Amino acid sequence: MGIYEDIVERIGDHKRVTRNETVLEQHSKGLAYHAPRKPDVVVFPNTAAEVSAVLAYANERNIPITPFGAGSSLEGHIIPVNGGITLNMTKMNNILEIRPDDFLAVVEPGVTRMQLNEALKKYGLFFPVDPGADATIGGMAATNASGTNSVKYGVMRDQVLGLEVVLADGTIVHTGGMALKSSAGYDLTGLFVGSEGTLGVFTRLIVRLQGIPEATNAMKASFVSLPMAAQTAVEIIKAGVAVGKIELVDEQTIEAVNRYKQTNYLAAPTLFIELSGSATSVKEGTEIVRQLCEEGQCVAFQTEDDSIARAALWEARHHAAFAIQAAYPKKALLSTDVCVPVSELAEAIRDTRQLVEEHGLTAAIFGHVGDGNYHTVLAFDPNDAEEVTRIEKIHEHIVRYALARGGTCTGEHGIGIGKRRFLYEEHGDSVMLMKGMKRLFDPNGILNPGKIFI
């Protein structure tokens, strides 16, 4: 018998095991530029026991396993580079428990962040991690995702309290628990979060929840220069006001959005700020932010508290990446993801913009200025060797610039295939410890091979 027949026998439901060409194709590629490869079989498990049965089978035969959530990761994470079995976790999408008074929920890995937030509304609670895509909680935990809310609430590693994980040999283990803190032994939950499907498959997650703030106010401030915008962001955070989000978009990116949306936003380095908290703290905070922006020589300042107007105010930030995609619809996108110490951000963005212009390219550059993470979205033709070399050089320069200043090659997207070589540059002396852990958890190397390590 082949893999397909063996898995059907173990799952007992042929409808959830497929080698349909269209489905294999859908599971063969990420959203970025990495070369596709089809899995041999796609399995849609319903329970941890089914995941365990598939892993035990694969481990005995050295068959690669690639866990798959919403498929929105950006570094080729879900491409089964050696074929094998893709485990699509989206049918395990039950919210098992919401404990409003404990500020936590127990979910299956295929629950998406928007699905969870919809269910939480009636409790006045929400789940704060907000990557641009409607990703699954399992996938977000596996990449240690974050987003615009992270300046206030932290990243996935701060939200996951406990996990049920199926190990490579099919053993089911539990880490963490429902307590908001614990000093019991090694932090295995923290280790699994960010492991990109290479150490185990999550089948249940306990996540923290937050209260929906009473009031929210959005602001947009344009500045004469990038350093003035970035420095003002630092002053705003230092002032201790209730910052919920704070994002920086450079002048050329606003121009690209204007071309794409036929808008007329002031083309200048712009801060997008959201304050959230009690009505009084937001009101007082807004005045402090206005004052700090004026001191930072801001040339335009706008504020909105109504939810629709707030969304309109943030439009230029949300369209930044799409503006590049729309300008080059046939090209592939590379989204760099470095993170530098906050005080280095303005200079890093300036350096990147200069580099992009020297190469005669168009790019969107925008950053989570609150935590020093910024993205450069570049369009290129993956079939044009000269263009690929140019893009690789730019990517290398941006990463090395960040590493030289104590930063990291990836603030939130993860290593996947695309950043493997940079992991060695960043963590040369500790990669061997990471590899040792990988061998301990997955001695046969069946879990998402070809990711994180070269």
Ligand SMILES: Cc1cc2nc3c(=O)[nH]c(=O)nc-3n(C[C@H](O)[C@H](O)[C@H](O)COP(=O)(O)OP(=O)(O)OC[C@H]3O[C@@H](n4cnc5c(N)ncnc54)[C@H](O)[C@@H]3O)c2cc1C
């Ligand atoms: C428009 C857009 C905007 C984005 N913005 C952001 C952003 O602001 N911040 C950010 O962090 N990311 C962002 N991303 C990237 C992406 O949304 C995140 O990486 C997200 O966490 C991936 O979740 P997913 O469910 O799509 O996982 P997938 O892409 O399906 O998988 C990601 C990784 O998780 C593993 N995995 C999936 N499920 C499990 C499981 N149950 N157990 C173990 N491993 C598993 C996979 O093997 C893979 O290695 C963006 C993507 C897009 C398309």
